[in-house]
Amino acid sequence: xxxxxxxxxxxxxxxxxxxxxxxxxxxxxxxxxxxxxxxxxxxxxxxxxxxxxxxxxxxxxxxxxxxxxxxxxxxxxxxxxxxxxxxxxxxxxxxxxxx
Numbered sequence: 001x002x003x004x005x006x007x008x009x010x011x012x013x014x015x016x017x018x019x020x021x022x023x024x025x026x027x028x029x030x031x032x033x034x035x036x037x038x039x040x041x042x043x044x045x046x047x048x049x050x051x052x053x054x055x056x057x058x059x060x061x062x063x064x065x066x067x068x069x070x071x072x073x074x075x076x077x078x079x080x081x082x083x084x085x086x087x088x089x090x091x092x093x094x095x096x097x098x099x
Contacts, residue, residue, distance in 0.1 A: 012042060043067060
């Protein structure tokens with residue numbers, strides 16, 4: 001008989017449960033951030049199914065990193081747009097933030 005493989009969504013939920021004691025040890029304001037990290041991992045459950053890694057936590061971490069990378073790219077793009085807008089305004093225009 002072959003072994004039964006749990007659905008990745010269940011594996012992810014088990015990991016969340018295993019981190020409950022760690023979560024309780026965090027400050028209240030930090031607990032919400034840990035929760036958000038696991039929520040980000042849930043966005044990639046299907047990829048976790050395909051990956052079928054021997055250590056599912058690796059897949060969870062890569063999922064979280066993927067979401068962070070997407071956020072960084074978006075923030076860099078917004079920052080670049082702001083910088084370009086400020087540069088195109090020219091030195092004659094008064095920047096209210098620098099006053």
